[in-house]
Amino acid sequence: MTIQKPLPVPNADNKIFWDACKRHELVFPRCRECGNQFWPAAFICPACHADQLEWVPVSGKGRVYSFVVYHQAFHPGFESDLPYVAAVIQLEEGPRFLSNVINCPVDQVHCEMPVSVVWDDIDPQVSLPKFQPAA
Amino acid sequence: MTIKDKYAIAGVGYTPQGRVENRTTMSFYLEACRNAIEDAGLTKQDIDGLVLYRQFQPVPGEEEITPYAVAHHLGISPNMLSQEANCARVHLYHAIAALEAGLCKNVLVCYADNTKLGNLSEAKMQSQNQVFGYFGAAGGYAMAAQRGMHENGTGPETWAEIAVAQRRWAALNPNAYLNGKPLTHEDYFNTRYVVEPFRLVDCCLLSDGGRACVVTTAERAKDMPHPVVTVMGMGQHNPSTEIVQSDWMAGPTGAKKAGQTALSMAGITLDDVDACQLYDCFTYTVEMTLQDLGYFNPGEGKDWMRETGTGPGGKLPVNTSGGQLCEAYFMGLTPLAEGVMQLMGRCGERQLGPATGYKDPEIILCTDNGAILQTHTCMILGRY
Numbered sequence: 129m130t131i132q133k134p135l136p137v138p139n140a141d142n143k144i145f146w147d148a149c150k151r152h153e154l155v156f157p158r159c160r161e162c163g164n165q166f167w168p169a170a171f172i173c174p175a176c177h178a179d180q181l182e183w184v185p186v187s188g189k190g191r192v193y194s195f196v197v198y199h200q201a202f203h204p205g206f207e208s209d210l211p212y213v214a215a216v217i218q219l220e221e222g223p224r225f226l227s228n229v230i231n232c233p234v235d236q237v238h239c240e241m242p243v244s245v246v247w248d249d250i251d252p253q254v255s256l257p258k259f260q261p262a263a
Numbered sequence: 264m265t266i267k268d269k270y271a272i273a274g275v276g277y278t279p280q281g282r283v284e285n286r287t288t289m290s291f292y293l294e295a296c297r298n299a300i301e302d303a304g305l306t307k308q309d310i311d312g313l314v315l316y317r318q319f320q321p322v323p324g325e326e327e328i329t330p331y332a333v334a335h336h337l338g339i340s341p342n343m344l345s346q347e348a349n350c351a352r353v354h355l356y357h358a359i360a361a362l363e364a365g366l367c368k369n370v371l372v373c374y375a376d377n378t379k380l381g382n383l384s385e386a387k388m389q390s391q392n393q394v395f396g397y398f399g400a401a402g403g404y405a406m407a408a409q410r411g412m413h414e415n416g417t418g419p420e421t422w423a424e425i426a427v428a429q430r431r432w433a434a435l436n437p438n439a440y441l442n443g444k445p446l447t448h449e450d451y452f453n454t455r456y457v458v459e460p461f462r463l464v465d466c467c468l469l470s471d472g473g474r475a476c477v478v479t480t481a482e483r484a485k486d487m488p489h490p491v492v493t494v495m496g497m498g499q500h501n502p503s504t505e506i507v508q509s510d511w512m513a514g515p516t517g518a519k520k521a522g523q524t525a526l527s528m529a530g531i532t533l534d535d536v537d538a539c540q541l542y543d544c545f546t547y548t549v550e551m552t553l554q555d556l557g558y559f560n561p562g563e564g565k566d567w568m569r570e571t572g573t574g575p576g577g578k579l580p581v582n583t584s585g586g587q588l589c590e591a592y593f594m595g596l597t598p599l600a601e602g603v604m605q606l607m608g609r610c611g612e613r614q615l616g617p618a619t620g621y622k623d624p625e626i627i628l629c630t631d632n633g634a635i636l637q638t639h640t641c642m643i644l645g646r647y
Contacts, residue, residue, distance in 0.1 A: 134393045142391070167508070168391070194410040194512060197459035202398035211459075214397040216406060216507050226392045226507045239413035256394060 133205035135254055142169040144183050149255045152247045155183040156223045167223040188245030189262060190219040197234045213237050217259050231260040267528055268493040268647065270359050271484035272603045273477050274303025278375070280472030280591040281440040287325050288318075291375035292333050295473030303477040304488045305369060310477075312343040312361050312370030314354045316594045322379050333373070343367050350633025352595055352640040355497060358478035368479065374594045375473025392507075400544060401466055403506045403635030405458040408547040410512035412460065415562035419460060422546035423451040424565060425581075426464045426588060428574030429543070433585030435575060435613035440468055441589040465546045467587035474596035476603065481647060491647035492606045495531070495626065498524025498641045506635040517639030518555035518630060525628070525641035533557055536643075537624040538580040538605060538615060540598035542632040543587045552630055553581070556641075575613070576620060583613050595631025599642065602627040606646045 138146040148155040158165040161178035172179045195215035201207040213229040215237070229237050230246065243259040250256060276299030278291050292315075300307060318328040326332055330344040343366060345357050358370035412418045430446035433439035446464060454462040484491045500520035502511065526532065533556065543549045550564045558579070559567035573581035584590040584601040591597060604610050605624050615621040624646065631640040 133396070136391055136394050168505075194406050194413070196402055196405040196409060196461075197456070198396060198402070199456040199459060202402075203393070203396070206396040209396065212396055214395055214402060214406070224508050226395060226397055228395050239410065258395075 131204040131207075134203065135250065136256075141171060145169060146254075148183070148185075149247075149257060150253065152255060153185055154188050154245055154257050155185050156221075157181045158184045165222050167225060186219050186221045186223070188257075190217045190243055190259070192216070192229060192237060192239055192241045192243055193218040193224060194239060195229060195237050197237070215259065217243060225257070227256075228258045229260065230258050265528065266359060266363060266497075267495055267530065268645065269481055270362055271479055271481045271491050271493045271647070272599070272644070273479050273484040273487045273489065273491070274299045274301070274305070275600045275603055276300070276302055276473075276475035277438070277600075278472045278474070280438060280470050283471040286377060286471065288322060288328055288375055288377040289326050289332070289336065291377065291471065291473035292328060292373055293336050295375055295475035296333065296337055296371055296373050299371060299373070299475035299477050302488070303369070303479070305477065307337055307339050309369045310337070310339050310371050311341050312358060312367035313339070313341045313345070314343075314357050314370060314372045315346040316354065316374035316596070317346065317348050317350060319376070322377055325377070341367070343370070350638050351501070352499070352631040352633045352638050354595065354631075355478065355494065355599075355640065355642055356499065359494065359497070362478065362480060368483070370478045371475055372478060372596070373473065373475035374596050376469075376593070377471055378469040399458070400635060401458045401461055404545045404547055405461045407506055407512035407636055408460055408545070411514070411547065411551070414513035417550060417562055417564060419452070419462070421550055421565040421568065422465055423448050424568040425543075425546040425549045425573070426451050428568070428572070428577065429582045429586050429589045431574040432580075432583050432613060433589035436585050436590060439585035439590040440470065441585060461545060461547075464588075467544045468589070468592045470591040470593065472591060472593070474591075474593040474600050476596065476600060484647075489607045489609070492603050493645050493647045494642060495645040496525040496527065496529030496641075496643040498522060498528065499639065500524070501638045503637050505637070509636065511636065514551050514561060515555045516551050516636045518552045518632075518641065521630070521639040521641040522556040522628075525643045529626075529643040529645070531626060531643070535626050536579075536628045537622070538583060538602075538627045540582060540584075540602040540627060540629045541586070542595060542598055542630045543582055544632065546588065548632060549581065551636075552632075556628070580615060580621075583610065583615065595629075595640065598629045598631065602629040602644045606644055
């Protein structure tokens with residue numbers, strides 16, 4: 129029996145994000161006051177402190193800003209994935225997002241490589257945005 | 264008005280350290296505190312401030328480490344109780360601010376741990392990031408180091424210099440966990456990856472045991488058993504932003520401004536620094552701290568280290584106890600305690616001085632970091 133990986137636990141600040149993931153949409157909060165689109169979600173804009181936020185879809189395209197390759201499982205649920213890549217994705221529209229790079233040999237992942245979002249449907253309630261090499 | 268040389272670290276408390284069986288976390292706190300009090304020539308009644316580092320998950324069945332629990336078992340009722348949560352490295356700030364305001368006379372600073380659950384490597388990350396398998400301080404720092412490789416051209420060749428040099432210091436320290444376990448460059452590159460680009464030898468130890476020190480006025484320290492070691496300068500910079508969203512994975516980190524503030528308060532330049540005791544949770548942290556302090560330009564660390572030498576016999580000793588990488592991990596008290604002990608002349612075989620080809624040290628720069636390159640403190644100590 130495989131041990132389950134941790135699942136997202138949505139909270140009042142980020143529920144909209146995880147609900148959009150179910151629809152295979154990647155959305156991020158954007159400040160109506162100053163236009164800052166940021167992550168992680170928060171009650172106020174970190175740039176200007178206004179609390180009028182809208183959730184705006186992004187294209188899902190970006191580049192790997194940085195990445196690491198796990199060779200050791202820090203949680204038993206990831207043992208069978210070793211080695212796997214965790215990466216900071218610089219999305220075209222501005223926000224940075226921590227995710228995985230998949231569908232790519234780990235030794236081919238590199239900084240600045242173009243990627244695009246691909247959805248990992250865990251169950252009917254949860255879809256995770258992951259990234260794979262783009263053309 | 265300046266605090267330069269007004270305050271001193273007058274006593275240091277050690278405990279058995281490394282893998283120590285049959286001891287609770289609290290027992291290490293108490294032993295370290297008791298030993299520091301004794302080392303400063305004080306009694307428990309003299310301690311009127313207690314400042315603790317953060318604590319991780321309590322070991323099941325063990326008492327949670329709170330400052331009042333530690334005070335209770337020490338049999339003291341201090342005027343100031345403090346425990347930083349989540350890596351704000353304010354311990355010396357709290358101690359010195361309280362002393363400066365006349366609220367305390369002798370402040371005890373302590374950290375101890377019992378690593379039975381090995382929980383340091385699973386330092387809490389946002390639950391959201393855990394769903395992607397992103398765990399541990401190693402994950403965060405390795406992420407920064409990868410970007411450093413990309414932007415600055417640094418990498419394992421540089422970090423091997425750090426790991427090997429510190430292991431050579433540990434060889435001179437009988438209390439270092441990795442004493443008697445030499446490390447060559449070849450050994451470094453043959454070591455397995457944990458979170459690439461970090462190998463096991465790029466990562467600090469997990470240690471059972473504790474460390475404590477007593478902070479007081481330089482005036483009072485003159486009447487205490489050991490040579491007076493003062494705080495010449497202190498600085499902090501806390502960029503705070505989580506590493507994923509930061510723009511300083513490849514530097515400059517908070518170490519830059521923290522260092523500038525401390526050097527300015529001390530009224531010195533890097534040329535005056537005899538040795539550095541740097542928070543070394545990872546080899547990359549040491550590289551970035553030295554780089555951000557101004558010892559070399561981005562990417563030039565490897566050549567600088569080979570030319571300058573940071574190990575025994577080198578021109579700028581770094582982490583002379585072996586550090587968190589090779590001696591023991593007790594948060595910022597690992598570098599701070601060693602800085603104090605070197606200036607007091609109590610370091611035995613690894614003591615900087617004529618016997619080891621150095622002048623007696625007068626100024627040692629120490630750093631303390633927290634979270635993932637989010638909090639930084641620089642403390643410059645001087646032989647009074």
